Amino acid sequence: MSRYIIRRLLVFIPMLFLLTIIIFALAKAAPGDPLTGKQLDPTVSKEVYEIQREELGLNDSLPKQYWNWLSSLASGDLGNSMYYNGRSVESLISSRLLNTVYLGVFAYLITLAISIPLGIYSAKRPYSILDYTATTFSFIGLAIPNFFFGLIGIYIFSIHLGWLPSQSTMSDPLLTGIPALLDRLHHMILPSFTLALAGTATYMRYVRSEALDILGSEYIRMAKAKGMKERTILYKHTLRNALIPIITLSGYEFGILLGGAVITEQVFNYPGLGMLFIESIMNRDYPVIMSINLLLGATILFGNLLSDILYSVADPRIRYD
């Protein structure tokens, strides 16, 4: 097992390296550079931007620019933003990363907490009222765009009822300790449910179909014949095997939760990595684009490794040597 992990980790390095080259080429292929968008201000002369291009190294050859980025990365420096004057990439990302991780984890827990029980129950009593209701809701969940659900949530729970805050990550940044934590959680309820919605629907469908399959299989029939309690069959034998697709999905989910919550972040003005990522692409802020991509790439690779390892935990038939 440990040899397997080491081997996988070693493969990561050339993959990430390749990823950075592809991303760099793609980012550079887009027309314009970090200063193009700013150039709409006619009170600033074009020479000013020329001097700044030179200063930022944008006039160097592409391989040289890539090499500069790579060598500063090798020394542990993510560089400075080319768009946000005077800000390091590290400061831009670190201020958002924590927000995103909080929101992502919270939303993921909600997804699991709702989808697994619902999926199992629908599988246990297929074509029952509960099954139909859950199925209907999961299709509605998939069909409604996130932002719309978010806006409805804001309208009902925050503007109409006034129970939940609708914007930003906390109400008073001067709070500390437990009240600050609770304040943060309070602000996370609406965005995390919104974010969890589509995932819940997908997960539930997977768990249901997988569990249906398993419930029809011979070893379950055997267990029933032996007179095993239904709870044990459901939780010990069915659930565990039904988790395999969930584990596969989770591997990708890591990356998606980090970078894919753009619209939810926007509606709730919850500053996270997703919004920063989109902005950096719009602004052609190459150092930020590269760093976030690297981060997402690494997370997805690790997520996949983790799900491969978890397979063998969930299903003893799977072994790695």
Added chain:
Amino acid sequence: MKFTKRTKWILLLLLINVLILSACSANQNTPYKTEITGAIDTAPAGLFNPIFYMDMYEETILELTHERLVKQNEQLEFEPNLAKNWTVNEDHTSITFKLEEDVKWHDGKPFTAHDVVFTYQTMSDPDYVAAGGLRTLFVEPLLGYQEYNTGDTTDFIGVVADDDYTVTFHFTEPSITPLYMASVPIIPKHVFEDIPIKDMPGAPASQEAESIIGTGPYKFVHITDRERYIFLRHEDYWQGTPEIERLNYRVVESSVMIGLIEKGEIDFVGRPSGINSADFNTLAENNNLQTIEQLDFSYQVLGFKLNHRTNADVENNAIEPNNWVENDKLSNPKVRRAIAYALNREGMVNGLLYGKGAVINSPIAPQHWASSEERTKQYAFDSEQAKILLDEAGYKDIDGDGFRETPDGKPWRLNMKYPAGNELRERTAPLIKQQLEDVGISVNLKQPKEMSAFLIDMENDNEQDDTDLYLIGWGLETSDPDPTELWSSYTPWNYSRWHNESSDEFIQKAISAPDGLDQDNRAEIYASWQELFSEDLPAVLLYVEPALWIYNKRIDGVYPLPHTLFNDIHKWSVDVE
């Protein structure tokens, strides 16, 4: 100990309750009796230094914390602010300001003439642009700027402190707009003097709340990046301690903003976000809210590509009007006027802007003293007139396909390009196509491109470029009406490549001595220029967007100006219950 299912549920519910209640009560803990909250819909980039800032959101926030020597009044004329009064010398090459003497920086140090010198010296420094500074416009006319900026000398003679409270600006040429040049917000010398200029944008003094020091009525106390910006009043403010103790700025999604304003969580929204035209009337009916309806300093333009640059000029970044190649498809002014008549601009304002905003024909912002709408040719919607003009110009439909051909019978199809990202503009583009097709002009509306890609297209306007019509929005300077940068032949932003020698003469005359020195005289020159613009028509001005602001009536003392809501914000007050 084993919980039954029921107790588990009760415990869970209790926990949720505690969470919600504690979070709610946390909201009411603020120790400030008077506090107001404003909103913007986009986060500022985060560089709170008035000589380096990048966007209008930062600019608006900096109005609270930093001040200029002069400020603008209702008519956009300059008035004393940190400067008590001033005198201009006889040949208009220098202006001397007497400064207020009891002004204190947020950290308690006195404000003096040396801070003014330091601000302008920093902006003239060879490193200023390399550090990301953009506003060389304000220092280029200063005496000795070239020598200082190239590093030939270390003596800065452009702005000189005569004593602690007297400062003189010296210009190379007689200055038409000395007060505009003196309107840069001042930064504190004692904070920045030991920081190398290249490090200034990244320094805590430009980025971190408590380290940002100005002389303004409010001082920065907290920043939660992209969420919340908190200010406390400057107790030693020279015009008197502000009434309201704490001021918050929140970044709020625009579709949620309306609800929060109605709920009273947001007390004011001003420049630059404003309120959506569609929501404005609903809010106007609310008795707790006071609406403010003005025009924005900007306009949307339908430009005519009159000339293309040569391939060599594009290659070399050169702007040489004499080399330009004329675009035959639009070279006849009658055709351009016909297009102007064919557009139902009133309809656009009514339909897209809910009747807010305005149709203008003059390319100078209507708020300015220099605007002369009555001298311009008016192009009220008249498709019959458009058809007559096109017929006169020889553009007729010969083959009966419903579209006109060129006078020598060739197909005539205009390519129209526009940038994506502005919803209003994206809705305007197909309307223009339709209205032009109604008078028989065939329009090939290209897919919109993202702004950066669009600008690159506009700048690569070589002989192969097929642009005929383009849409763009221009933000206008609030301080001075000079149109040089947008419409003179030599500016890169004249995307029409309009080359008209009389126009260049007028523009130059208005900013040169002696004609420009007298404001009435200058206004007269601009009036002639605006008349010329509207006749030669390098672009149709589509509409001016409205600036729709709002504040909660619990705030007293709000007297908005055309360019800012924060007029004498230290006099704003709220009732304490």
